[in-house]
Amino acid sequence: MRAKAAGPLSVLLLVLLMALPAAGADDFDRLRRDASRISSLSADFVQKKSMKILSKPLVSTGKFFYAAPDSIRWEYVKPIRSIVISEKGTSKRYIASGGKMIEDKTGGVQAMKIVLDEVAGWMKGKFSANPSFAASVREGPETVIVLTPTGKNTAGMIEKIEITVSRKDAVVKTVRIVEGAAAETRIDFLHTAVNPALPPGTFQDIP
Amino acid sequence: MNVRFFLILSLLLASCSSLPEIRPSADAGSACPSPFVVQKTRFIHTIEAAAAGETRSVMIGVTVADPASRTLSCALMSPEGIVFFEASRTPSGTNISRALPPFDAAEVARGMLDDIELIFLKPTEEINRAGVGDSGRTVCRRRLRDGGWLDVGKDRDGRIRIQRYSEGGRLRRSVALAAGVNPYAAIELQASEWTGYSLSMTLIEAETVPDEIRSGK
Structure with a gap:
């Protein structure tokens, strides 16, 4: 379940980074066209988790990589090292244990694959084709795309997602x-690079 | 055949379990370890959960333990920050505000809160026996109100162990805390149930919580 819960997050992030460069216009056809020009992407990220039980946000950091058409590496470095790799229709999750990375073989990984497969469609700019979220664009000093769950299952976990685009x-x-x-x-995404040359092995299994 | 054999063997072993012996010691009572929290404290741990000796999951756990009111609040989340369990327990009851499978099962949630209470809150029962256990460590034993026994002991290397036994003396939970200034820096919990599991917790951060948080900030 843990991995399943993580799925929507990974998915969304992917969509964001991939398909949003064109989100300045309320035009999903244009999103699809612009998404097609991205062949790879890398970024650092800082994640801040806020909850009532926490006095201050819990900060996690990591790196994100994408390569067209469907390769993703979503890697947390702190406070727990965790890596999700999705490539060629297969998704694997690795967690730190005993000083090394081991594959997470819980059933949730397969559930996450389903989500990531769905995301692959989003990465191609197919926002409106996804029945799980309703997408809308709000223009202002910055462009904000709001994804609202339409399904009961997702709505129980996520109220909405806001993506801010420069x-x-x-x-x-x-x-x-x-x-x-x-x-x-x-x-927050930092040091985002579009179409960089990614290191060999970025999407390969973790030994 | 093999399965039946091991089932019978397990039952025999269980039925033959008995509380570890405690030998009287003159100064054992004054040496009883008490690692439990003494003021309201928030802990953030990484939690590595394993079953059958194999790591199954890694999570981040947040616990707020208040010994004065005997309340616990906890949250479990994935490394990605998605919360799949959030609950609080007071002497008057338990409130589960979020529970995704498998934590939506009542016995799983209750068991987890029991484990957290075992680790962080001092038992309300008085020590009724103190002495020296096997390997020469100090052991202080309580008779639990809900049945069973609880031993809190200190190994020669300084590690504190909390061990809960069934009424018949079968070990149900064993918690080993880190030696040194902060016993909650590293926690190892071993659950010996029909389906056993273990938790290995490593402290990320701990802080005392001001009283105003108690009002529900």
Whole structure:
């Protein structure tokens, strides 16, 4: 379940980073066209988790990588090292245990694969084709895309997702995943590079 | 055949279990360890859960333990920050505000809160026996109101062990805390149930909580 719960997050982040560069216009066809020009992407991220039980946000940091058409590496470095790799229709999750990375073989990994497969469609700019979320665009000093769950299952976990995109360079700056009135996850992307040459082995299994 | 054999063997072993012996010691009573929290404290741990000796899951756990009111609040989340369990327990009851499977099962949630209480809150029962256990460690024993026994002992290397036994003396939970200034820096919990599991917790952060938080900030 843990991995399943993580799925929507990974998915959303992917969508954001991939398909949002064109989100300045309320035009999902254009999103699809612009998404097709991205062949790879890398970014650092800082995640701040806020909850009532915490006096201050719990900060996690990590790195994100994407390569067209469907390769993803979503890696947390602190406070727990955790890596999700999705490539060629297969998703694997690795967790730190005993000083090394081991594969998470819980059933939730398969559930996450389903989610990531769905996300692959989003990465191609197919926002409106996804029945799990209703997407809308709000223009202002920055462009904000709001994804609202339409299904009962997702709605129980996520209230809404807000993706802030810079109007200046069309890069995703922030993602807010609102779980409820007192809980949200904010992810700030830093050092985003579009179409970089990714290191060999980025999407290979962790030895 | 093999399965039946092991089932019978397990039952025999269980039925033959008995509380570890405690030998009287003149100064054992004054040496009883008490690692439990003495003021309202928030802990954030990484939690590695294993079953059958194999790591199954890694999580982040947040616990707020208040010994004065004997309340516990806890949250479990994935490394990605998705919360799949959030609950609080007071002497008057338990409130589960979020529980995704498998934590939506009542016995799983109750068991987890029992484990947290075992680790962080001092038992309300008085020590009724103190002495020296096997391997020469100090052991202080309580008779639990709900049945069974609870031993809190200190190994020669300084590690504190909390062990809960059934009425018949079968070990149900064993908690080993870190030696040194902060016993909650590293926690190892072993559950010996029909389906056993273990938790290995490593402290990320601990802080005392001001009283105003208690009002529900």
